[in-house]
Amino acid sequence: MxxxxxxxxxxxxxxxxxxxxxxxxxxxxxxxxxWALGVPALKSVLPGLATMKPxxxxxxxxxxxxxxxxxxxxxxxxxxxxxxxxxxxxxxLTLAEYAxxxxxGIDQLIFRDLGNPVTPGRxxxxxxxxxxxxxxxxxxxxxxxLQLLKSATGVAGTLIAWAGVNGYVFGAELQTVPLFxxxxxxxxxxxxxxxxxVLAVEPTFWPIRTALERSAGGIVCRWLLPAAIVAPPALGxxxxxxxxxxxxxxxxxxxxxxxxxxxxxVWLVVMLARRISAMEAERTAATELARRDALxxxxxxxxxxxxxxESFHLTRRHRHxxxxxxxxxxxxxxxxxxxxxxxxxxxxxxxxGLVMSVCRETxxxxxxxxxxxxxxxxxxxxxxxxxFGERLRVAVERSKAFRRAVTVxxxxxxxxxxxxxxxxxxxxxxxALYEAKGAGRNRVSVTVAA
Numbered sequence: 310m311x312x313x314x315x316x317x318x319x320x321x322x323x324x325x326x327x328x329x330x331x332x333x334x335x336x337x338x339x340x341x342x343x344w345a346l347g348v349p350a351l352k353s354v355l356p357g358l359a360t361m362k363p364x365x366x367x368x369x370x371x372x373x374x375x376x377x378x379x380x381x382x383x384x385x386x387x388x389x390x391x392x393x394x395x396x397x398x399x400x401x402l403t404l405a406e407y408a409x410x411x412x413x414g415i416d417q418l419i420f421r422d423l424g425n426p427v428t429p430g431r432x433x434x435x436x437x438x439x440x441x442x443x444x445x446x447x448x449x450x451x452x453x454x455l456q457l458l459k460s461a462t463g464v465a466g467t468l469i470a471w472a473g474v475n476g477y478v479f480g481a482e483l484q485t486v487p488l489f490x491x492x493x494x495x496x497x498x499x500x501x502x503x504x505x506x507v508l509a510v511e512p513t514f515w516p517i518r519t520a521l522e523r524s525a526g527g528i529v530c531r532w533l534l535p536a537a538i539v540a541p542p543a544l545g546x547x548x549x550x551x552x553x554x555x556x557x558x559x560x561x562x563x564x565x566x567x568x569x570x571x572x573x574x575v576w577l578v579v580m581l582a583r584r585i586s587a588m589e590a591e592r593t594a595a596t597e598l599a600r601r602d603a604l605x606x607x608x609x610x611x612x613x614x615x616x617x618x619e620s621f622h623l624t625r626r627h628r629h630x631x632x633x634x635x636x637x638x639x640x641x642x643x644x645x646x647x648x649x650x651x652x653x654x655x656x657x658x659x660x661x662g663l664v665m666s667v668c669r670e671t672x673x674x675x676x677x678x679x680x681x682x683x684x685x686x687x688x689x690x691x692x693x694x695x696x697f698g699e700r701l702r703v704a705v706e707r708s709k710a711f712r713r714a715v716t717v718x719x720x721x722x723x724x725x726x727x728x729x730x731x732x733x734x735x736x737x738x739x740x741a742l743y744e745a746k747g748a749g750r751n752r753v754s755v756t757v758a759a
Contacts, residue, residue: 321509321521322380328506329377332499336370339363339495344420354494361493363419364399365432368440369499371396375447376506390448397444403437433491435469439500442466443507450510460508467504473497478542525588532584533577540573602676604654605661613675613683620687621731624724631687631724632694633734635742636664636701638680639716639750648712659710660717667701691723691755698753706751716751718742 339361343351352360361369371392378389402413416422416430432440446463449455473489474497509521520530548562600612608616617633624631638644638660645653657680664674664682673685686694698719705717720742728734737756745754 325380325506325509326377328502329373329375329380332373332503332506333370333377334373335495335499336366336368336373339366340370340419344422352493359433359491359493359496360422361496362416362422362430362432362436362491364403364415364430365436365440365493365496367419368396368399368432368436368444369496369503371399372440372444372447372503372507373499375444376503376510379447379450379510380506386451393444393447396440397448400432400437400440400444403432404434404441406431407434407437433489433496435473435489436492436496436500439466439469439504442469443500443504446504447507447510450507456511459511463504463508467501467508470497470500470504474501475542475545479545525585528588529581529584533581536573537577541570544569544573602661605658605676607661607664607682608673608675610675610677613673613677613685616673616675617683617685617735618731620685621724621728621734624687625728629688630690630693631685631734632689632691632721633723633738634684634686634694634698634701634719634721635735635738636682636684636698636717636719637742637746639718639746641680644713644715652712656711656715659708660705660715663704663708664701667697667704689723691721694721694723695753695755702751702753718745718750719753720745721753721755 375389375393422430443466449459722738741756
């Protein structure tokens with residue numbers, strides 16, 4: 310699945326380029342503004358929090374540039390993979406330093422950082438792992454044989470970043486948390502942004518693919534997933550940091566969290582059902598529109614053919630009555646020539662309304678040609694159809710809604726045991742209509758399928 314196969318490829322591509330460019334810009338800003346110019350807020354966001362290390366900024370900047378360029382596709386993708394390779398090299402060297410208690414000389418290569426007396430200037434281990442996994446995922450994108458590796462590494466790297474972000478949101482003192490003690494808040498946020506972006510490039514992992522595809526499931530996911538992802542951390546932050554909840558003991562706050570989470574789950578289910586209902590209504594409306602004649606509002610030829618065939622099979626199986634009427638406006642060409650085609654269209658609309666006024670709910674009225682209409686009458690024998698046709702003929706003849714007196718000719722055929730097919734019934738009905746036209750018009754002609 311490529312970006313072009315998603316629900317809105319242009320929007321997704323813009324989002325990926327924006328996310329990658331933002332990550333690259335933050336990395337450059339930390340390097341230049343934070344470390345080169347010595348602005349503390351750019352290194353640690355808030356006093357007392359961990360700082361983003363220079364090599365971390367290099368890795369995030371390289372991955373951001375790689376994501377933005379890979380999203381562009383074509384030759385830019387090659388340059389993007391080179392940028393991601395630089396980030397991967399930095400992250401792998403950092404992991405090697407942790408694994409072998411080795412100093413490769415890269416921690417203080419760009420700027421001196423004495424914040425950590427044990428490993429000064431070295432990115433946190435979760436940061437190095439997350440960068441490695443996300444870089445591998447980006448390098449595996451657009452390689453069909455490596456899609457499983459891309460999905461696994463991308464999800465794992467994103468989850469590590471998400472854990473760091475949630476730690477800050479819930480108010481955990483990450484300085485005291487093993488492994489995460491030197492993960493900066495903006496490092497976690499940018500890593501999360503990159504992880505999600507990389508997963509969206511050539512998505513093959515089925516949850517990501519489902520959320521991005523054009524199907525009904527994709528639309529529902531894009532409606533509900535943001536709330537499902539953001540709501541739990543936001544609620545946790547409110548209960549942990551909100552002054553109004555500080556007076557409650559921890560167990561009661563967990564009870565509040567459980568109750569609100571249950572309410573949120575119910576809300577998501579209801580919203581899901583509502584969205585599905587709306588989509589079904591839209592689909593039904595679109596289907597109905599495709600089966601309607603735009604001018605008269607009656608069924609069109611496709612709907613007529615389908616209904617006639619279904620009715621014929623039911624009639625033959627259960628030996629019920631079935632009749633068909635074809636009607637045609639007499640001398641309609643002269644009406645158009647005299648009053649113009651807009652007036653002719655209005656006459657067709659009026660006739661469509663007259664036809665509908667005499668039909669039952671079980672009948673189907675359709676416009677099947679220029680001025681030719683058809684009416685399928687289930688559970689109606691030949692005598693009943695003849696009464697129906699005569700009533701319609703009189704209604705048209707007496708109508709004052711036309712520019713001049715308008716009449717119609719009607720042909721009627723009914724199903725018998727010798728009727729071999731729906732097409733045969735239609736031919737017999739058409740022959741009856743031709744007979745009505747030949748006999749002087751403005752009349753009903755009846756035939757029985759031989």
